[in-house]
Amino acid sequence: MSPVSKAAPAATLSPSTIRHLRELAGAENVLTEREDLIPYGFDGTAALKHGAACVVMPGTCEAAAAVVRFAVSEDIPVVTRGSGTGLSGGSVPVDGGIVVTLVHLNRILEVDPANLTLLAEAGTITKAIDDAALPHGLFYPPDPGSMKISTIGGNVANNSGGLRGLKYGVTRDYVMGMEVVLPDGSVAWLGSKCVKDVAGYSMKDLFVGSEGTLGIITKVLLKLVPRPKARRTLLASFDSMEAAARSVSRIIERQIIPCTLEFLDRRTCECVEDYAKVGLPTSAAAVVLMETDGHPAVVEEEAAAMEAIARESGAISVEKAADEAHAVRLATARRSAFSALARIRPTTILEDVTVPRSHLAEIVAFVEEVAVRHRLQIATFGHFGDGNVHPTILTDETDHEEMERVHLALGEIFAKTIELGGTITGEHGVGLAKKPFLSGQFDEASYALMKQLKQALDPRGLLNPGKIFDLDAPTA
Amino acid sequence: MSDPSTHRVLRHMAELDYSVVQQCMHCGMCLPSCPTYLETRRERNSPRGRIALMRAIADGELEVTREFGEEMYYCLGCLACTTACPAGVDYPKLFEHARAEVEAADVLFTPGRRFWRWLTLRQLFAKPWMLRAVGRLLRLYQASGLCSLVRKSGLLRLLPENLRDLEPTTPTVRRHFSDALIAGIESPPARKYRVGMLTGCVQDLVFSDVNRDTVEVLLENGCEVITPRAQGCCGSLHAHNGDLEQAAEQARRLIDRFDLASLDAIITNAAGCGSHLKHFANLLADDPDYAGRAREWDRKARDISQWLVEIGFRRPEGVAAEPIRTTYHEACHLCHGQGISKQPREILKAIPGLEFVELENATHCCGSAGVYNITQPEQAGKLQREKAACIAKTGASLVATANPGCHLQIQNGVGPGVGVRHPVSLLAEAYRKEKKERS
Ligand SMILES: Cc1cc2nc3c(=O)[nH]c(=O)nc-3n(C[C@H](O)[C@H](O)[C@H](O)COP(=O)(O)OP(=O)(O)OC[C@H]3O[C@@H](n4cnc5c(N)ncnc54)[C@H](O)[C@@H]3O)c2cc1C
Ligand code: SF4
Ligand code: SF4
Numbered sequence: 001m002s003p004v005s006k007a008a009p010a011a012t013l014s015p016s017t018i019r020h021l022r023e024l025a026g027a028e029n030v031l032t033e034r035e036d037l038i039p040y041g042f043d044g045t046a047a048l049k050h051g052a053a054c055v056v057m058p059g060t061c062e063a064a065a066a067v068v069r070f071a072v073s074e075d076i077p078v079v080t081r082g083s084g085t086g087l088s089g090g091s092v093p094v095d096g097g098i099v100v101t102l103v104h105l106n107r108i109l110e111v112d113p114a115n116l117t118l119l120a121e122a123g124t125i126t127k128a129i130d131d132a133a134l135p136h137g138l139f140y141p142p143d144p145g146s147m148k149i150s151t152i153g154g155n156v157a158n159n160s161g162g163l164r165g166l167k168y169g170v171t172r173d174y175v176m177g178m179e180v181v182l183p184d185g186s187v188a189w190l191g192s193k194c195v196k197d198v199a200g201y202s203m204k205d206l207f208v209g210s211e212g213t214l215g216i217i218t219k220v221l222l223k224l225v226p227r228p229k230a231r232r233t234l235l236a237s238f239d240s241m242e243a244a245a246r247s248v249s250r251i252i253e254r255q256i257i258p259c260t261l262e263f264l265d266r267r268t269c270e271c272v273e274d275y276a277k278v279g280l281p282t283s284a285a286a287v288v289l290m291e292t293d294g295h296p297a298v299v300e301e302e303a304a305a306m307e308a309i310a311r312e313s314g315a316i317s318v319e320k321a322a323d324e325a326h327a328v329r330l331a332t333a334r335r336s337a338f339s340a341l342a343r344i345r346p347t348t349i350l351e352d353v354t355v356p357r358s359h360l361a362e363i364v365a366f367v368e369e370v371a372v373r374h375r376l377q378i379a380t381f382g383h384f385g386d387g388n389v390h391p392t393i394l395t396d397e398t399d400h401e402e403m404e405r406v407h408l409a410l411g412e413i414f415a416k417t418i419e420l421g422g423t424i425t426g427e428h429g430v431g432l433a434k435k436p437f438l439s440g441q442f443d444e445a446s447y448a449l450m451k452q453l454k455q456a457l458d459p460r461g462l463l464n465p466g467k468i469f470d471l472d473a474p475t476a
Numbered sequence: 477m478s479d480p481s482t483h484r485v486l487r488h489m490a491e492l493d494y495s496v497v498q499q500c501m502h503c504g505m506c507l508p509s510c511p512t513y514l515e516t517r518r519e520r521n522s523p524r525g526r527i528a529l530m531r532a533i534a535d536g537e538l539e540v541t542r543e544f545g546e547e548m549y550y551c552l553g554c555l556a557c558t559t560a561c562p563a564g565v566d567y568p569k570l571f572e573h574a575r576a577e578v579e580a581a582d583v584l585f586t587p588g589r590r591f592w593r594w595l596t597l598r599q600l601f602a603k604p605w606m607l608r609a610v611g612r613l614l615r616l617y618q619a620s621g622l623c624s625l626v627r628k629s630g631l632l633r634l635l636p637e638n639l640r641d642l643e644p645t646t647p648t649v650r651r652h653f654s655d656a657l658i659a660g661i662e663s664p665p666a667r668k669y670r671v672g673m674l675t676g677c678v679q680d681l682v683f684s685d686v687n688r689d690t691v692e693v694l695l696e697n698g699c700e701v702i703t704p705r706a707q708g709c710c711g712s713l714h715a716h717n718g719d720l721e722q723a724a725e726q727a728r729r730l731i732d733r734f735d736l737a738s739l740d741a742i743i744t745n746a747a748g749c750g751s752h753l754k755h756f757a758n759l760l761a762d763d764p765d766y767a768g769r770a771r772e773w774d775r776k777a778r779d780i781s782q783w784l785v786e787i788g789f790r791r792p793e794g795v796a797a798e799p800i801r802t803t804y805h806e807a808c809h810l811c812h813g814q815g816i817s818k819q820p821r822e823i824l825k826a827i828p829g830l831e832f833v834e835l836e837n838a839t840h841c842c843g844s845a846g847v848y849n850i851t852q853p854e855q856a857g858k859l860q861r862e863k864a865a866c867i868a869k870t871g872a873s874l875v876a877t878a879n880p881g882c883h884l885q886i887q888n889g890v891g892p893g894v895g896v897r898h899p900v901s902l903l904a905e906a907y908r909k910e911k912k913e914r915s
Contacts, residue, residue, distance in 0.1 A: 007528060007535040035543040036518065038532045041527030050728045057517070084519070085504045103517040125508070148508045275562045339562035342501040348563075 007041025008034060011049035012120050013096070016267045017074060018413065021056055021098070024066045029104070031055040040099050043084040043091045044146075045433055046349050051081075052093035059104045061121065061179065061187075061218040068216055069185025071098055076226030077462050080212040082123065085146040087338075087350055088431030090158065090211045094465055102153050105218060108132045109355065115193050116224045117176060122153030122217045129222065138224040141168035141259075144427075145335040153217045159209035161427035163331060166385030167259040167293075168225075170427065172208045177221035180207055183214070183458035191221060205455070211429050212464040214457050228293035232303035233260075233321035233330055236310040237284030241265065241368075244286035245361035247313035248384045251290075252357065254309065256302050260291035261385030268381040268392075271340040276333035278326075284316055288384060289334055291327070337381045338392065345377065345394040353417040354388040354426030366416050367391045374405040388426035430468045438469060484560055497534050499565045502528040502584040506557035511841050511859060512550055520547055520682075523557035530574050540581035548574045549584070550855070552848050553716055553814035554841035554894040555751075568751075568813070569758070575718030575722055596721050603708070605879060607654035654680045657688040658703045661665045668698035669787065672734045672776075674753070677709040681816065686880075689798040689904035690745045690780055696907050697789050701743075704733040704792035711759075712752030720759070727756045736772050745780045751813025754778055774801045779817040780900050783880065791826040792906035794913050803872040804899070805863065805886060806839045820899045824876055827906045835875075844885035856885075876902060 012032075015020075031037060032054055045068055051382045060066040063441055071078045077097035084091050084101075093099050102123035110119040113136045120129060126147040130140040143162035149312060150160070156178065161170040177191025191197065191204035203334045207214055213395050238244040248261050264272065264280070273280045288310070292302040307318045319325035342348040355363045364380060367389070371378035382389035391413060395406050414424050414437045424430075424437050439447050454461075461471055483828060506523040507513050513522035520529065526547060532538035551571060558567045578584060637726075675687050691701050711726030730753070734742065736873040744750045755775045756770040763770075778786070804824060810816045824832050843859030866877055867890055875890065876899045877883055885898045 006535075006537055007532055031518070033543060034538060035529060035547060036520050038538060039519035039528040040521070041528070042502055044501075046501060083504055083507065084502075146504065146700065149504050151690065272562075275564065336505065336562035339503045339505050340564075342499065342503075342563035346495055346498045348501050 006051055007049045007446045009037045009041075009053055013053050013076070013098075017076070018054065019068060020070060024070060025056050025058045025063045029057040029059060029063075031057070038083070040084070040101070041093060043081075043086040043089060045087050045089045045092070045431070046347050048089040048092050048432055050093045050095070052099045053096050055099045057102060057104050057354060061105060064100060064102065064105065064216060064218055065181045065185065065187050067098070067335050068149055068181045068183075072183060072185055072460070072462050075460065075462065075466050078216070079464050080153075080157070080216045082151030082157075083125075083146075083149045086154060086431060087352070087428040088158075088160060088211075088425065088433040090429050090431035090464070090467055091154075094434060096221065097465075100216065100219070101132065102151060102216075105153075106151075109219070111136055111138075111224075112193070112364045113138065116226075117193050118222045118224055119219060120152055120222070121219055122156070123151050126150050126152055126155055133224050134227070136224075137227050139227040140174065140224055142171045142174060142246050145338060149333075152220050152222070156208055156217055157210060157212050157219055158429040159427070161383065161386065162335065163262055163383070164259040164291075165383055165388075166261055167257045172205070173218060174223045175204055175208050176223050178204050178207060178217050179219035180215040182216050183460075183463050187218075188215075193221065199476035209429070210259035211431060211467055212461065213454060213467055216463070228259075228299075230299040231291060231293040231324070231327060232299050234290045234303060234307060234310070234318055235280070235321070235330060236288045236290065236307075236315040236318045238280040238286045238288070238313075238315055239284060239336075240314075241286045241364050242361050243314040244288050245384070247310045247315065247363065248288065248360070249358070250309045250313055250386070251306055254305065256292070256305055257387070258290050258292040258302065258306065260289060260331070262289040262382070263287065263384040264289075264334065264337060264381040265379055267344075267377075267379035268337050268341060271343050271379070272333050272337050274343060275340045276329070277334055278333045279327045280330075280333065281317065289330060291331070306428045334381075338390065341379050341392050341394060343381075345396055347397040349393040349395060349410075350428075350429040351391045351393075351410065351413065352388065352425045353391070353413060353422055354386065355417060355420045355422035357385070357387040359420040360384065360387050360389070361423070363389060363417060363420060363422070367413060370409045370412050376402075376405055376409055378409070383426075386426065387422070411437075432467060435467070435469060494534060494564055496526065497531045498570060499563060500524065500530065500531075500561075500898075503562050503563065505562055507558040509556040509560040511552060511554065511556070512525065514854065515855065515858070517691050521550060522530045523561070523565075523776060525848070526551060526574070527565065527567075527570060530570055533577070540577055540583055543584045544582040545581070547580050549851055552841055552843075552845040552852075552855075554808040554845055556808065556839065556841065559812045559815075559839070563641045570754075572715050572718070572720065575716070576691060576720045577718075579718035579792040593717070593719075597714050597717060597722060608714075609680055641705045648883045654684045654687040654703070655705050657684055658691050660705060661700065661702055662691060662695060663700045664695045664698050666698055667682065669740040670700045670702065670738060672736075672739045672742040673701050673703040674730075674742060674746075674749065675703065675707050676744065676820070676880070677713075679746045679749075680707075683880050683898070685885065685899045686745055686901055687899070689848070689901040690743065692904045693780070693789075693900050693907065696904075697784065699740075699787075702734070702739065707733055709755045710749045712749050715752055723752075724763070725761050727753070727759050727762050727770065728763070731756065731766060731773055732768050734773075736769060736776065739776060740777045740844055741783055742773065742776050743778055743780050743783055745878065745898060747807035747810035747813065748881060750777065750779045750811035752862070754814065779814060779819075779878070779896065781823055782814070784900075784903075785819040785822055789823070789826075789903075792828060792903070792910045794828045794910050795879055800874055801831045801833055801870070801872045802868045802874040802876055802902075803833050803835040803867060804838060805842060805867075805875055805877040805882060807877055807882045808839075808841050808845070810878055811839050820876065820878055822902055828900055829906075830874075830902065833872055835870055835872075837862075840866075842882050842885045842889070844879075845880035860885055860889040867894065873900075 040052045078428045079099045081091035081101040105121035105123035108120045141164050144160045155171045159172050269280045270282045310318050377394040519525035711723035714723035757774045760766040760770040842863040843856035874895045
């Protein structure tokens with residue numbers, strides 16, 4: 001975690017540079033006023049800020065490419081930004097850099113029901129993608145908590161997950177192709193509509209999860225699947241986290257793959273209920289939101305089985321969502337968990353550690369123990385079915401003594417995660433926030449390979465510099 | 477921090493305690509609900525961006541500039557972001573203090589603006605007699621035919637451009653204001669409750685009939701209604717426009733008009749007033765003479781629909797020959813400002829002969845937003861057209877809404893083919909019809 005800096009711009013660009021950018025992107029799409037720039041000084045990550053020198057909002061893919069081409073020719077760093085909901089500081093500006101935000105590139109270019117694909121510009125809002133699939137009876141499953149505002153480009157660049165990851169996978173599983181502006185300003189099309197395609201390296205996969213450090217994604221070709229006909233949502237509460245974890249393990253052991261197995265601890269439930277008022281139990285130690293979808297008969301069967309398993313694993317109560325609207329309200333409430341936790345303390349630091357599923361109860365218990373030892377408030381929720389937990393530290397960034405304890409606690413949680421064969425980030429990316437911890441997770445060769453790749457594609461280090469890792473020597 | 481603007485900050489922004497600004501964790505969950513962000517997709521036009529600018533001022537990174545001032549007035553104050561925000565950010569408070577900051581710094585100064593603010597906030601809406609006097613003149617102007625004469629004469633050119641454009645949409649002032657229609661005390665045959673009635677300012681001039689209907693519905697439900705004479709503006713207009721000092725004064729005056737201890741509730745039927753006047757305790761926290769009474773006031777303040785549902789209002793009986801398809805527009809300051817959504821629908825659904833249909837995007841702002849349609853006519857017009865299009869889709873011939881500003885804005889948007897009514901007026905009408913059918 002880097003220290004708090006300022007949201008106001010530090011360095012500026014020369015008038016001729018600004019003039020040129022205005023010619024390329026249109027005058028109204030180039031922002032330079034202090035009042036315009038300050039709100040771009042951060043993303044959704046706590047305690048990370050940096051001023052941008054200029055923000056460009058290209059209106060077409062061509063303009064976006066032209067801006068990048070010009071910037072690299074002038075050695076100006078480029079930070080790509082979607083909606084700035086990232087949780088690792090990926091789109092936080094860098095000194096003297098341009099922020100290119102793609103929110104105006106929000107057209108859905110094609111829905112192809114014959115091939116079950118959808119082509120959209122990278123600034124399209126995630127939920128708009130699924131909304132466009134709906135009338136065709138199709139479905140775009142990845143649903144990050146931020147889906148009403150995150151962009152598909154940001155999702156691809158972070159390989160975002162969601163509430164349905166257990167059954168449907170993550171963003172990567174739906175990316176069939178993309179248009180990318182490369183660090184030299186050239187434009188490449190990667191991938192195809194073919195279900196099978198092994199012509200050369202799978203280049204598109206390199207850009208999934210690249211966090212804006214290898215290229216700027218301007219269009220995305222996505223896979224769609226048939227929309228499930230039925231859905232059942234259950235809410236089970238437990239008096240211990242172990243009982244909840246046991247129930248989840250048994251569901252998976254019985255080879256039931258529900259689309260959603262989300263859990264929330266008591267503190268998270270209290271905050272979410274305070275905001276959403278959907279009737280979450282606030283006295284249970286753990287609540288698990290379970291959802292199964294698919295063929296109506298199978299769904300009924302699986303829902304009944306999950307209910308029985310939850311009960312035999314010691315659930316205090318199992319409740320069925322009354323109807324579709326209630327189910328949506330419950331899922332929406334779960335999506336607000338992170339923001340709702342901000343009600344308690346001024347600073348909300350969310351982590352994203354992930355372990356093999358069988359170690360889930362262990363990592364959750366460890367987090368609880370760390371919280372007690374370092375006298376911190378930590379709430380935990382997450383994607384139980386994916387082994388992905390979000391220990392959320394409720395603290396105050398202006399209290400230096402407490403922040404020291406926060407850093408110690410984070411270090412221990414990361415170490416334990418790696419010891420269990422886990423990863424320090426399951427879906428939010430490395431960005432700035434996890435950068436100091438990344439090397440700990442890799443052997444020397446694989447860490448070096450990542451840097452080599454970056455150097456090969458972006459030798460001058462102009463695309464989102466300083467994110468994921470620092471390059472060893474200045475290469476410009 | 478010797479910078480003079482920072483000192484001003486210490487007066488308004490920081491007075492409200494840094495934690496209120498810090499409460500925003502910049503997650504962006506509010507962005508898709510914000511009309512101005514959806515229009516431009518620029519962060520500064522979003523709740524998150526506006527709060528970031530406020531925080532930058534509190535942090536001493538930004539001064540109170542003209543740009544900042546303009547941004548605070550581009551915000552509709554519709555509070556859609558407040559409903560959307562899971563983190564519990566108190567945007568209404570931030571917004572009022574930010575506008576107060578802008579006024580204190582005088583960064584939007586023009587002689588004309590200062591004059592209009594003085595005239596409206598410190599004269600017209602501060603002095604009930606003056607508002608009524610102007611109302612009577614306006615009524616005379618509209619009723620006498622002078623109106624069309626003036627329009628032809630070109631005299632209107634003397635008005636500021638925004639107001640001139642608005643003249644044809646100026647609401648028609650009622651012949652009788654509330655005091656003429658409502659007695660100081662009105663008692664039902666069997667009294668269950670005693671409530672105080674707020675007549676409002678715009679409501680009083682333009683919709684005094686809604687005030688009368690409110691009283692009738694209250695009587696019908698066993699409430700004795702106390703209506704102090706010549707009430708002033710509750711101060712919401714002042715608070716929303718950066719004049720917190722005058723807002724506090726208006727609050728004190730209003731509290732003085734009621735004998736709180738003897739009342740079960742204070743009733744308002746205007747959403748914009750309600751969302752402000754439920755928070756007098758905040759406004760008067762530092763005033764030892766009023767803080768206690770303000771807390772009691774807040775506890776008792778109710779929107780009419782909220783109160784009716786709370787006391788279990790009586791459902792009117794009867795059937796109408798032909799059902800009237802009716803939809804409901806949620807005033808921002810009712811749904812976002814007060815969290816009241818279900819109650820007005822419950823009332824509408826209880827009315828015989830009314831076929832209720834939901835309105836798409838019912839909670840989206842109609843663009844009225846206080847005086848926004850005067851200050852930002854373009855954005856206001858766009859929202860008005862969107863609202864009218866959604867209404868057209870329902871096929872409803874009647875729109876119910878519970879705020880005078882929305883009422884006028886929507887009426888102007890849908891044209892004469894579709895009626896606009898307050899839910900309570902529809903309920904009053906149903907009670908009247910029921911009586912007629914019985915007799
Ligand atoms: C309340 C909340 C809930 C969330 N829930 C989830 C969740 O359930 N699962 C999850 O995985 N994440 C979640 N997130 C994190 C975040 O929403 C995702 O990472 C999302 O994909 C970011 O999208 P964005 O458009 O906001 O991108 P940004 O934050 O603007 O950018 C994210 C990263 O992608 C890069 N980038 C953006 N667009 C492009 C592009 N077109 N080409 C190349 N690089 C690009 C940026 O440089 C940056 O590194 C949540 C965030 C919040 C605030
Ligand atoms: S106002 Fe609320 S929803 Fe909006 S960014 Fe801030 S915390 Fe998130
Ligand atoms: S009050 Fe309305 S216009 Fe203003 S920031 Fe909130 S949502 Fe946007």
